Amino acid sequence: MELREFKLPDLGEGLTEGEILGWLVAEGDTITLNQPIVEVETAKAAVEVPSPYAGRVVKLHHDAGSTVDVGSPIITVDTAPGDAPGDGMVPDADAPPVPSPSPADLVPTLPDTQEVGAGLIGGAAPGGRTAVLVGYGPRTTTAVRRARKQSAPAAPEAPAVARGKALAKPPVRKLARDLGIDLTSIAGSGEGGTVTRADVQAARTPAAQGVPRSGDVRVPIRGVRKLTAQNMVASAFTAPHVTEFLTCDVTATSELVGRLRTLPEFADVKVTPLLLVAKALLVACRRHPELNASWDEAAQEIVLHGAVNLGIAAATPRGLLVPNVKDAGSLGLPGLAAALTALTQTAREGRTAPADMAGGTITITNVGVFGVDTGTPILNPGEAAILCVGVIRPTPWVVDGQIVVRDVTTLGLSFDHRLVDGQLGSQFLADIGAMLSDPARLLAWS
Amino acid sequence: MTPKSAPPRAAAREAAFPPDVADIPPVLDEVELVQLLTPEGERVPHPVYDRYLADVDDETLRSLYRDLVLVRRVDVEATALQRQGELGIWASLLGQEAAQVGSGRALLPQDYAFPTYREHGVAWCRGVDPLALLGLFRGATNGGWDPREHGFHLYTIVIGSQTLHATGYAMGIAMDGAVGDADGAATIAYFGDGASSQGDVNEAFVWAAVYNAPVVFFCQNNQWAISEPLERQTRIPLYQRARGFGFPGVRVDGNDVLATLAVTRKALTDARTGQGPTLVEAFTYRMGAHTTSDDPTRYRLSSDLEAWKLKDPIERVKAHLARGGHADAEFFASVDADADVLAARVRTGCLEMPDPGPLEIFEAVYADPTVQISQQRQGFSTYLDGFAEESA
Structure with missing residues (x-):
């Protein structure tokens, strides 16, 4: 048994830390020299790190999702497994810590003679295999990112707070009410869990900044959450937003969706009302190209985009992402359906590549999937408009003076008032509504 | 600007909303690409360049293949060593092996090459030990080799300045009278598509042209200057720029080692015999990151990468050798084995490399x-x- 620690190197130039995106090996695995072991994201790049040792993985020092300082050990490898008694057992995570090796120890043991040592290229490797590098050698950094595993926030260590009705005497209840303190949020110290006056007073003591209240969970802001926050703040306080709403009868669209699903062209793709909303938006963009535009503050220019890169806001395991379909306007309806299916599928699996999110020109957010009627969406930064699609509900609707049940939805459109005036924005929204109410117009304007 | 020369309204609008690059009408000529070996490994004849390959027999073909594989293997090992903290940084040549080996093998001993920091394949052809390259990237040396011994200058990190060095050196060759004969000498300056926008490079073109300097400007157009695409460097094919400076330019398939060898041989022969400079644009693709500090997934589409994978510089030579019966499976296995031995030597040598003494x-x-x-x-x-x- 010969234990080697591998410390996180400076993967860029002058970096101090990196985030473990995911382990590609597990404790107990037998690994070869230069086998990719971990994916690390630094401020500069997400890269796969190849192992400097061959042997068996004894310990992974950090979980996926944790941020690790450069120079701290990330993995311990037994480069001579089978040498010590008791080997072959699952390594004990509670084993005494391995002494930190000196920098020289980071150099793998190399044989003094020309003979190829165990674990080196051509030499014997654990498990009776020969450590060879297939083809031209280890994989280089690929242009593919793995899904980021989202670690659930740690459960609070504070004593569990009894939910439901709290026990307290009436004067204590009044005190709590006067102070604006929720009794159920206080762990009672009195008999049988009763909340006492002292408990309320203690809860009132202004919590020093950063000290969590009982039951609070503090989640570090990073990754997609951080990016989302920056984008939303930048957008909300840069582009003056106007939001308009239109409630419309989309019964014909619902029927069309049902009809399209039976056609062989759509056999392999998902046909949803969103597909027709997207198509209507694309047609409306052709009629009003000013909505498919950007405000270039630096150049003092309005950029009218030649192609519509249609963004779809997607709730994913990584958080809110807005991948887009490149040049969506050039796609036929089956092509668009396939693109939307692929895009949502990729996003849901957490495999959306950064390039898929870059270069969007207009966005749809479908809050209807959550059963919500409408919202006032915030623009994806750099875009002039975002369309919010609500849930489609059977609703009493007036048709020819009669109340009948129709499929009705509410569309919400936010636009950047710097480059889109109310009239233009209204026409755009009304056009989309008209096409969804009467798909014949979709054909007429296509 | 005087009112007289103010642009008409339409032009002003055009300036405010420039057309997409794709909308720009075709330029000067049709774009010509010299290719002698297709991605499928088929040898195609060429009226001009075939004669520059007259001496390329099976043995030479196999040695070219061997160089390509070994160079790639060293590059992969160096990338791994950087990820393991053994090198400060590494600039990968992945995808550009043919452009470098083809042009490097065209050089004669009396020639002198001025590289950027990515010409590991040219260094190999000039007899520079890969370990010497790694010493630079490990911070163990500021140079690593004797440029005069190898006719291969030190790596130049500043973008494009080596084109001026190469031009100046070439002018020196001409002043020494070592040009115009069969045994004349020439220089070759390596640079990239990004460097083509540098003032230094354009100045070098002017000097080389007007002094008829024996220099070959070898541009590896790998489509990316870190994250800037080629569209941000030029609106015409780069090789066509040479015409404006007054010397010939040619675009060669940079993933075709035979075409690169032939085109560079012609350019060098022209230079050595007093015909002046040539711009060679080796059309290729940077398959990896700019350097190990870069993450290309942030700015380019994987579909482009997939398309270029089909044009791999090594696979086409392998296909040509195998299908033509110029090499057997034993040969390919022996090259792979040699590559692994070389990689192991590079790894060991890197890890055992002594730190430089403080007085050095x-x-x-x-x-x-x-x-x-x-x-x-x-x-x-x-x-x-x-x-x-x-x-x-």
Whole structure:
């Protein structure tokens, strides 16, 4: 048994830390020299790190999702497994810590003679295999990112707070009410869990900044959450937003969706009302190209985009992402359906590549999937408009003076008032509504 | 601007909303690409360049293949070593092996190459030990090899400045009279598509043209200057720029080692015999990151990468050798084995590389030591000795 620690190197130039995106090996695995072991994201790049040792993985020092300082050990490898008694057992995570090796120890043991040592290229490797590098050698950094595993926030260590009705005497209840303190949020110290006056007073003591209240969970802001926050703040306080709403009868669209699903062209793709909303938006963009535009503050220019890169806001395991379909306007309806299916599928699996999110020109957010009627969406930064699609509900609707049940939805459109005036924005929204109410117009304007 | 020369309204609108690059009408000529070996490994004849491959027999073909594989293997190992903290940084040549080996093998001993920091394949052809390259990226040396011994200048990090060095050196060759004969000499300057926008490069073109300097400008157009795409460097094919400076330009398939060898041989022959400079644009693709500090997934589409994978510079030579019966499975296996041995040697050598002594920085400041440098060296040496006493 010969234990080697591998410390996180400076993967860029002058970096101090990196985030473990995911382990590609597990404790107990037998690994070869230069086998990719971990994916690390630094401020500069997400890269796969190849192992400097061959042997068996004894310990992974950090979980996926944790941020690790450069120079701290990330993995311990037994480069001579089978040498010590008791080997072959699952390594004990509670084993005494391995002494930190000196920098020289980071150099793998190399044989003094020309003979190829165990674990080196051509030499014997654990498990009776020969450590060879297939083809031209280890994989280089690929242009593919793995899904980021989202670690659930740690459960609070504070004593569990009894939910439901709290026990307290009436004067204590009044005190709590006067102070604006929720009794159920206080762990009672009195008999049988009763909340006492002292408990309320203690809860009132202004919590020093950063000290969590009982039951609070503090989640570090990073990754997609951080990016989302920056984008939303930048957008909300840069582009003056106007939001308009239109409630419309989309019964014909619902029927069309049902009809399209039976056609062989759509056999392999998902046909949803969103597909027709997207198509209507694309047609409306052709009629009003000013909505498919950007405000270039630096150049003092309005950029009218030649192609519509249609963004779809997607709730994913990584958080809110807005991948887009490149040049969506050039796609036929089956092509668009396939693109939307692929895009949502990729996003849901957490495999959306950064390039898929870059270069969007207009966005749809479908809050209807959550059963919500409408919202006032915030623009994806750099875009002039975002369309919010609500849930489609059977609703009493007036048709020819009669109340009948129709499929009705509410569309919400936010636009950047710097480059889109109310009239233009209204026409755009009304056009989309008209096409969804009467798909014949979709054909007429296509 | 005077009102007289103010642009008409339409032009002003055009300026405010420039058309997409794709909308720009075709330029000067049709774009010509010299290709002698297709991605499928088929040898196609060429009226001009075939004669420059007259001596390429099966043995030469196999040795070209071997160079390509070994160079790639070293590059992959160096990338791994950087990820393991053994190199500060590494600039991968992945995808550009043919452009480098093809042009490197076209050089004669009397020629002199001026590389960027990515010409590991040219270094290999000039007999520079890969370990010497790694020493630079490990921070163990500021140079790594004797440029005069190999006719291969030190790596140049500043973008494009080596084109001026190559031009100046070439003008020196001409002034020495070592040009115009069969045994004349030439220089070759390596640079990329990004460098083509540099002032230095354009100045080098002017000097080389008007002095008819024996220099070959070898541009590896790998489509990306870190994250900037080619569209941000030029609106015409790069090789066509040479016409404006007054010398020939040619675009060669940079993933075709035979075409690159032939085109570079012609350009070098022209230079050595007094015909002046040539711009060779080797059309290729940077398959990896700009350097190990870069993450190309942030700015380019994987579909482009997939398309270029089909044009791999090594696979087409392998296909040509195998299908033509120029090499058997045993040969390919032996090359792979050689590559693994080389990689192991590079790894061991890198890990065992001694740190430079603190006094080494004084050694190469001037050709002849000066009083000041000697004094500084003496003072620093005394200072270091103080530590030795303390620890003793």
